[in-house]
Amino acid sequence: MVSPHGILLATHIISSSYGEQCSKVCDCLLRHGILSLAQIIRFTELTKESVVNCLRVLFNQNCVQPFSSQREGGFGEAPRIVTQYIVLFDNIIHKLRAPKFMQIVSEELGSDCLNIFHGLIQHGRLSLNRIIERNEQTTGKTDVQVLKESFNRLLNFRFIERCPSPEPFLAPQDNEEPPVKKRGARRGETQEVLTVEQRVLEAATPMESLRFLVDVDFASEEKVEETHAKVTLGKKRKSEAMVPDEDVMGAGEKKEVLWRVNYEEFVRRLRDKACISYVKTRLNDEASIVLSAILELSKNSTVRHKVVESAYLSINAIYDEVIKKDGGIGMDFDHIRASLAQLGCTCSSADGEAYSIDLKGITDKAQSEEVESVVLKRYGREAYRIFRLLSKAGRFLETDKISDDTFVEKKDTLKILYKLWKDDLLDMEKIMLNGGKQVAFLLWRVNKGPLFEKFRDEMYHAALNLRLRIIHEQEQAKEVRL
Template sequence: MVMTQYGIKYAVHIITAHFGNLVAKVCETLLRRGPLTLRLLIRFTELTSSQVNNSLLILIQHNCVQAFTAVTEGEFGDAPKADTQYLALFSNVLHRMRFSKFLAIASEKLRKDKDCEELLEGLLQNGRLSMEQMVERAQSSKHAGNRPIPDIVHDSLFKLLNAHFVERCPAPEPSLSPKVEEQPPPKKRGAKAAKISEVPETLEQRVVESARPMEVLRFSMGDTNTEAEKSEHYSQISGQKRKHDDLEMVQDSGDADSVILWRANFDEFIRCLRHKACIEHVRSQFDDGVVNVLSAILEATRSSEKIVKTEITVPLSLDNIYEEVMKNEVGRSMTLDRVEASLSSLGCPGMDDYQINLRKIIEQAQIDEVESIVLKRYGRDAYRMFRFLSKTGGLVETEKISDSSFVDKNEAPKILYRLWKDEYLYMEKVALTVPRHSLCLLWRVDRYNLWEHVLDEMYHASLNLQLRQAYEMEENKELLSLPPDNRNEPLMKRFDRLKKVRGLLQSSLLKLDDALMLFHDF
């Protein structure tokens, strides 16, 4: 999904709140103009070289900017020219608002391991850390115990790597050839272009992919003394047994003196949130048995999906699915026939191997989210007409929409016009000459453009919630600075009111972000 105007404003607000105006100005310039060289960045921002350099260092440290080398062919027989450019990572900027969700996921998966949680929190707060920096941070916050701090950090990092919640930092400056960097020609948006999965890969995705370490190193501790002990760890990473010689060859090819930097793996957290969204959507449609079967399949295919991101889960036999289902209390009460019926409800064909189409579940969740917005904003009549058009897919005339959705023929054109005016419907005028000269209005739901419009509205709403929260905190900063003992009854009422407003704003922002991820991240 492309960046929208309010999406850029929202991202700039996040950077401003976290790092200040100077860093935000550099980030905004990159978001609006695309990848730029240092010289052009200084020119467009009108900042000094030192200010731009420092801002870039902060943004790179916190994984919001990726440098890369763009190689262009020389003219008139000249040698190829390589320029270092800087690209803002829009998705990573938005992820900064999801750190609490990431920590909650890690806490649940790692069974509330406090050492792992503290290490992950440090990486989220600081962006990138070396092993030495992680040990120093742990020593400043932990009391001396029975185990040495370096051992605790080492074991915690190993657990996080094994769960793929932490990864090695990408290459500082990958190289993109002219062929890779070349943008494909834009395609016309039509009914067939509605599927988001058909959108060509963006420059951001290509740069991130080229900078990412190969899988054998991405989740590797890099300790040659303990490689034998961690062979099972590598087999989980790759999905198959790696040859020991290949691993040693890859490790020897790196610089032994270089310091390994670690960061949180946003891809894994988004994958977990995506699975959670699929489960919650299925829960709203079916019973607990279907939910339990879907959860079992996602858990059984988790290690395979870590390496290859697919829209369809890897094939599993019915026996393997049933074995996974039986691992929890709800599943033990399910018969094999009920598991098969649940698979049928999930749209799995009755074959030897079963696969779940996660893309279809997400697409249906997106449709339900938009229909919910139409229902709340425009009423039940508009909801019925919009839902009819969404299911029909093609162009439909006003009278047929009115009859099919049981809406008064006098009210239907007004509602349709309002939806069209707010960019929720596409309208096409057709001139008719038989039996008399007249103008016919045809309507349809253009999902590609509508999804982009809805996403922009969500960015706008998120920005407004953030601004309101900042306003409330600024207005009551004197109240917050007072010790609790110095607050009289009127001040306590103000404090309680601020606490409720802040909680409501934060809760609304988290729920809105869940809907936002449906359209941008999933």
């Protein structure tokens, strides 16, 4: 579920970029979840033509992903395929980060690549022919070979990718099947349960050999894409009785291969940069160099949906990468092992000396410290000590223990705890003990999941207020000039 201010921010972004009707369709999908075309028409009270046009705009801007699923028919009726639509909230928010993404491309690849990238940011999805035409219109350059080289550089850096399938088929999930083990998972480790959105995106994503394909005969791309579609959707052949809904996105038409910005790569880079900076500040330079080497080695093997830990890497591979970094030439194996211990890496001797780092642990610590700094500013130092104790404990603690460990008077401790609980920063649990008389014990803890969501919603609120303020200032400036 998207937070309330997240919905307001997303709809404002769509409204300011693509109009009120697109914003209304986006708001409908954000509030109601996965919907069919008929349901969107009913909730928005727009005409069918308007809804279809809005969905096409949002689809081309990578903000909506259609998918088809099987729906059982009534008595004596064959199953049919229903097209549904899911809004991609993260992709909408990424539009705010477009200037940062363009800065990265400009610094690393130069102006020629930036011009292609800017076109994809602006239009969402473009074929190679449209990229060539736009480049001629904006720069006046007609050297197709130079443009293709720039295009290939963007692909090699994974800044762009092939667009996903326009309407993947989501097979029904069998709840009776046992949990599947992850590829390369340790004993007893089961596969993470994916959300519907993650399953749809996974079904729509081209196979890795095609997603960033560079050496390709562009004249024959359609044939390759058709082959991929058969592989992706060919788990079960649809029966003739299964007739799909109306082709709103035009998925059935024969089209060129389309390309788009790979937001995933930019988010990974920014996340890695933040983790390295955090480790450098909290530990030391050597630990940040080792972490940078691990992230560089495992950048193409991390889990797509949620990065939890890196792949296992041999100590020799880590050493070879460390000595390439600035400041890493003087580090030997002992220094690297010490840094790996500081980073909390787990060691496996199954394939020699190999290490994996808990990336989620680093990001959770960084997020916790950000929240703690906000608590310090809002509630004072005593509340900060209490909150930090509970955050590090990760479990329920009794009031007297909190008071003793933080050196805060019990009366003041209770006031602070109630204030934090009232503001939804803490969970409280009351335990009644029946002895000679009833005695109540209050237990307190920090529940980081809802807490991080609360602060994320506050950031969305702040971003929305800032955008509204900027628009207000711009309108006032126009009035003054007039």
